[in-house]
Amino acid sequence: xxxxxxxxxxxxxxxxxxxxxxxxxxxxxxxxxxxxxxxxxxxxxxxxxxxxxxxxxxxxxxxxxxxxxxxxxxxxxxxxxxxxxxxxxxxxxxxxxxxxxxxxxxxxxxxxxxxxxxxxxxxxxxxxxxxxxxxxxxxxxxxxxxxxxxxxxxxxxxxxxxxxxxxxxxxxxxxxxxxxxxxxxxxxxxxxxxxxxxxxxxxxxxxxxxxxxxxxxxxxxxxxxxxxxxxxxxxxxxxxxxxxxxxxxxxxxxxxxxxxxxxxxxxxxxxxxxxxxxxxxxxxxxxxxxxxxxxxxxxxxxxxxxxxxxxxxxxxxxxxxxxxxxxxxxxxxxxxxxxxxxxxxxx
Amino acid sequence: xxxxxxxxxxxxxxxxxxxxxxxxxxxxxxxxxxxxxxxxxxxxxxxxxxxxxxxxxxxxxxxxxxxxxxxxxxxxxxxxxxxxxxxxxxxxxxxxxxxxxxxxxxxxxxxxxxxxxxxxxxxxxxxxxxxxxxxxxxxxxxxxxxxxxxxxxxxxxxxxxxxxxxxxxxxxxxxxxxxxxxxxxxxxxxxxxxxxxxxxxxxxxxxxxxxxxxxxxxxxxxxxxxxxxxxxxxxxxxxxxxxxxxxxxxxxxxxxxxxxxxxxxxxxxxxxxxxxxxxxxxxxxxxxxxxxxxxxxxxxxxxxxxxxxxxxxxxxxxxxxxxxxxxxxxxxxxxxxxxxxxxxxxxxxxxxxxxxxxxxxxxxxxxxxxxxxxxxxxx
Numbered sequence: 145x146x147x148x149x150x151x152x153x154x155x156x157x158x159x160x161x162x163x164x165x166x167x168x169x170x171x172x173x174x175x176x177x178x179x180x181x182x183x184x185x186x187x188x189x190x191x192x193x194x195x196x197x198x199x200x201x202x203x204x205x206x207x208x209x210x211x212x213x214x215x216x217x218x219x220x221x222x223x224x225x226x227x228x229x230x231x232x233x234x235x236x237x238x239x240x241x242x243x244x245x246x247x248x249x250x251x252x253x254x255x256x257x258x259x260x261x262x263x264x265x266x267x268x269x270x271x272x273x274x275x276x277x278x279x280x281x282x283x284x285x286x287x288x289x290x291x292x293x294x295x296x297x298x299x300x301x302x303x304x305x306x307x308x309x310x311x312x313x314x315x316x317x318x319x320x321x322x323x324x325x326x327x328x329x330x331x332x333x334x335x336x337x338x339x340x341x342x343x344x345x346x347x348x349x350x351x352x353x354x355x356x357x358x359x360x361x362x363x364x365x366x367x368x369x370x371x372x373x374x375x376x377x378x379x380x381x382x383x384x385x386x387x388x389x390x391x392x393x394x395x396x397x398x399x400x401x402x403x404x405x406x407x408x409x410x411x412x413x414x415x416x417x418x419x420x421x422x423x424x425x426x427x428x429x430x431x432x433x434x435x436x437x438x439x440x441x442x443x444x445x446x447x448x449x450x451x452x453x454x455x456x457x458x459x460x461x462x463x464x465x466x467x468x469x470x471x472x473x474x475x476x477x478x479x480x481x482x483x484x485x486x487x488x489x490x491x
Numbered sequence: 492x493x494x495x496x497x498x499x500x501x502x503x504x505x506x507x508x509x510x511x512x513x514x515x516x517x518x519x520x521x522x523x524x525x526x527x528x529x530x531x532x533x534x535x536x537x538x539x540x541x542x543x544x545x546x547x548x549x550x551x552x553x554x555x556x557x558x559x560x561x562x563x564x565x566x567x568x569x570x571x572x573x574x575x576x577x578x579x580x581x582x583x584x585x586x587x588x589x590x591x592x593x594x595x596x597x598x599x600x601x602x603x604x605x606x607x608x609x610x611x612x613x614x615x616x617x618x619x620x621x622x623x624x625x626x627x628x629x630x631x632x633x634x635x636x637x638x639x640x641x642x643x644x645x646x647x648x649x650x651x652x653x654x655x656x657x658x659x660x661x662x663x664x665x666x667x668x669x670x671x672x673x674x675x676x677x678x679x680x681x682x683x684x685x686x687x688x689x690x691x692x693x694x695x696x697x698x699x700x701x702x703x704x705x706x707x708x709x710x711x712x713x714x715x716x717x718x719x720x721x722x723x724x725x726x727x728x729x730x731x732x733x734x735x736x737x738x739x740x741x742x743x744x745x746x747x748x749x750x751x752x753x754x755x756x757x758x759x760x761x762x763x764x765x766x767x768x769x770x771x772x773x774x775x776x777x778x779x780x781x782x783x784x785x786x787x788x789x790x791x792x793x794x795x796x797x798x799x800x801x802x803x804x805x806x807x808x809x810x811x812x813x814x815x816x817x818x819x820x821x822x823x824x825x826x827x828x829x830x831x832x833x834x835x836x837x838x839x840x841x842x843x844x845x846x847x848x849x850x851x852x853x854x855x856x857x858x859x860x861x862x863x864x865x866x867x868x869x870x
Contacts, residue, residue, distance in 0.1 A: 177646065288535040289542070291848040292841055293807040299829050300837060304546030332800060333754070375753055382657050382750075386807070389659050394814055395830045425830050442659065450665050466662060473657035474650070481649065 168486065178482025184475035192246040199243050206243065206434045208234040213421075215448065221460050228460035230441065232422050232448055233434070237441075237460060241468050244436035251319055251437075252472065255384055256377060258323025263330025264373050268366045270331065271338020272357065283335070286328035294383045295390065298325050303427040318429030322387070326380050333372035341368045374484045378477035385469045388429075388439025389446075395425040397447040441465040521860055528856070532849045537572055539845045543838050544568045571838070580604050580839035603836050606824075607843070609706070612714030613687050614820035617809060620740035621747070625805075629748045629755060634790060636752070637759025638782050649756070655749030660808050664742050664815030671738065679731055683738055684817045687716040689731045701725065708819045739816050746808045747801075754797040755790070762786045792859040799855035802848050 195203065212219060213234035221228040227237035270282040289297065301321050305313045341347060347364050355363075422433045422444045430437055445461035518526065548571075566574070574580070582600035636648035668684055675683040681693045686708055694700045694707075703711045703723045710719035717736060720729035762768065763786065771781055810822025817823070821840070828836050 284531070284535065285538070287849070287852070288538040288845075290803060291535065291539060291845040291852075293803045293810070293844070295807055296825060296829070296837075296841060296844070300543065300834075300841070301546045303829075303834070304549075329800070336796075371757070375757060378653060379656055379750065379753060382659075383807070385657075386659050386811070390661050390811060390814075391826075391830060393661055394826050398830065426832055427829070442662070446662055446665055450669050456666075456669060462662060466658070469659075470654055470657045474653055477649075477653045 172486065174482050174486055177478045178486070181475045181478025181482060184471060185479060188245060188249060188472060188475065191242055192249045195242050195246050203243060203246070204431065204435055206233055206235045206240055206436050208434065210234060218458055218461075220458075227464040230445060230448075230461055231458070232444060233441075237464055240436050240441055241438065241464055244438050244441065245468075247315075247436060248438050248468075248472070251315070251388075252381060252384060252476075254316075254319040255323045255326065256380060258320060259326040259330055259380055260373060260377065262324065262327035263376075264334055264366065264369070266327065267331035267334025267372075268338045268361055268369050271335040271340075271369065272342045272361055272365050274335075274339040274342065279335075282331065286331050289325065290328035290332065294325060294329075295387045298322050298383075298387055299391070299427055301325065302429065306427055314431055315429050322384060326383070330373065330376050330380070333376055334369050337369040337372050338365050341365050344368075370487065371484055374480040377480050378473055381473040381476060385439045385442070385473075388437060389443035389469075391425045392422070392428065392440050392443030393446050394443075396423055396444055438465045438468050442469060521857070524860070525853070525857055528853050532846075532853070533576075535849055536576075536842065536845055540572055540575065540838070540842065541568065543841060544571060547834055547838065575839060575842050578604060580607075581835055603839055606836075607821075607839070608714065609709040610819055610824045611821055612710075613708075613716060613818055614809065614813065614822065616687060616715050616717055616736055617739055617743065617813070617818065617820065620736050621743035621809065622805075624740055624744035625747045625751070628744055629751045630787075630794065632748065633752050633755035633794070634759045634782065634787060637756040638763055638778075638786060645756075648752070652749045652752040655746065656753065658746075658749075660742070660746040660811040661815045663746055664739075664812050667738070667742050668816060679734070681731055683735060684815075686816070686818045687732050687735050687739070688720075689728060693731075697727075735816075739812055739818060742815075743805075743809050743812045746812070747805050750801055750804050750808070751797060754801070755794055758790050758793040758797070759786065762789050765789070792862040795855050795859040795862070799852040799859075802851055806844065806848070 212229045215231045218231040219229040270279040273279040442465035449458040449461035580603040671683045681689045717732045813820040813822035814826045
């Protein structure tokens with residue numbers, strides 16, 4: 145301390161000094177599952193960045209090879225096409241999954257970012273103000289919105305916005321809408337934890353020593369309510385891809401000749417040709433039917449992959465987009481679980 | 492941030508206890524809480540309708556050339572609220588064509604409420620089977636995984652359930668459907684999809700549709716396929732309906748358990764560290780007794796709360812399974828409406844869904860309070 149400056153007040157004595165990050169790391173190194181999760185996320189990031197460099201101007205458009213479009217004798221995985229070929233799109237599936245990586249990472253990051261920001265903040269405020277007007281308001285709005293299944297609300301809201309400005313409403317608006325719609329579940333789980341934290345002796349002590357509500361919220365309630373957020377984040381990945389894949393699946397399979405319903409031998413076996421060109425539902429956030437996106441690939445691939453009843457003939461058409469989606473969710477889950485375990489290293 | 496809700500002007504400050512001489516409240520804490528929640532439900536429904544009105548009707552009103560497929564609500568907000576609360580849910584003229592001119596008078600448009608009456612019973616039948624299966628699976632699995640300290644139990648359980656939660660349920664449904672197809676066809680001479688009744692070709696091979704089945708899927712007199720088959724002594728149809736319901740319900744249950752598990756496991760884990768459990772363990776009570784006699788009872792209220800919290804997710808899972816198995820239920824109707832661009836039935840459908848979720852959440856909350864009266868409402 146230099147001479148002439150005011151002396152800093154002495155730190156209050158503490159029975160258990162808070163360990164530093166380095167101490168925590170040294171006393172309990174992250175588990176194997178956390179490292180696996182980080183490694184998987186790193187692979188996704190590398191794939192996304194390399195796709196940005198490799199595909200550059202054609203990143204939003206899947207190339208179509210006319211000879212690969214028909215469903216008869218589609219090309220399966222081989223050395224030339226490691227993931228096979230997606231008939232209908234007429235595109236190499238490895239390239240499609242790779243090209244879709246930056247888009248899907250962006251979609252997931254954007255939605256989860258908005259979801260966590262709103263849900264964490266509002267849930268913590270509601271928990272701290274348990275029984276008060278702010279709590280009642282947040283709970284009322286959250287419970288009301290939460291009473292509608294996410295996918296229905298997301299599609300209805302997006303369809304409404306699409307009607308107003310079809311040219312300007314696209315993927316970014318979808319990301320914003322979905323993030324806003326997801327917050328009630330996050331907020332409710334955070335609120336349950338926050339209201340318990342708000343009654344802890346150390347919070348009462350901080351309050352008695354004159355700490356403001358905002359300080360209590362930011363310094364005590366939010367850091368100690370992080371557990372439900374980490375538990376909820378991987379679960380919120382699922383509805384995103386459900387909406388992006390389920391409606392294209394249903395829409396394409398319902399087209400004339402769609403293979404949606406397995407047909408018994410000798411009964412109403414329509415030719416599978418009319419649905420071969422992928423079609424987007426009218427409320428889809430994707431700009432075109434050649435846009436690389438895992439959910440769309442999965443929805444369409446599931447429809448085509450089960451073209452024949454009782455068989456799994458074209459398994460690659462849904463397996464690889466599915467692995468990309470599940471892999472990302474599992475990676476996020478492993479990282480979140482690892483962080484949560486590491487936060488409670490002394491337990 | 493407003494703080495007007497607190498008596499002393501700061502968030503989270505403890506409420507002052509009632510004055511000593513104040514009269515005893517007429518209702519107990521639980522009853523007061525129940526009445527408050529019950530009174531709140533209509534307000535929440537109106538709020539949901541307001542959102543739907545803002546996102547469905549206002550945009551179309553603002554648009555000069557709306558797409559033909561988008562049918563606006565075409566009524567004022569107050570009129571819409573009044574109509575929905577009084578059961579006037581509009582009409583659907585296109586159904587006459589879809590059902591080959593069915594209905595009592597094909598010239599008259601059919602009210603949506605009639606159509607819902609056909610579509611809702613199969614969904615209820617499926618839920619009646621799926622929910623107990625989900626409970627039987629979720630309760631012990633979550634409890635065991637949360638309780639166990641061995642990474643060999645918890646880590647695989649976490650991985651499997653997280654993967655299960657991320658798998659889109661329509662993919663799981665389609666996989667199961669295709670895996671079952673040939674075996675089911677060989678045994679029942681029927682296909683495992685196409686609703687909770689035998690497929691149309693099965694009826695054609697057995698003398699055509701009986702008079703108690705309308706439009707090839709709506710059964711009479713109750714609307715529940717299994718019950719109606721039993722009432723009409725159609726034993727084979729009942730057996731097939733039972734089997735199909737069981738298959739679909741199992742898919743719903745497994746997919747839902749994956750969602751339920753992640754919340755429930757952390758609850759079981761926190762109970763493991765409770766003082767009375769640690770104390771009982773130190774007195775030599777076996778782990779099995781601690782788990783199934785003490786922890787299992789202690790986690791029940793929290794599990795119920797998680798169940799209330801995840802009802803919308805449950806509905807989403809069931810809807811997707813209905814679509815995958817081409818089961819003419821509530822979910823199928825919603826998917827068909829959304830993808831077909833026919834938005835007019837969506838408002839009453841969402842209205843009905845919100846009623847179910849809000850009432851069900853209230854019932855579950857009250858049961859949880861009954862089991863564990865230490866919460867806010869129970870005080």
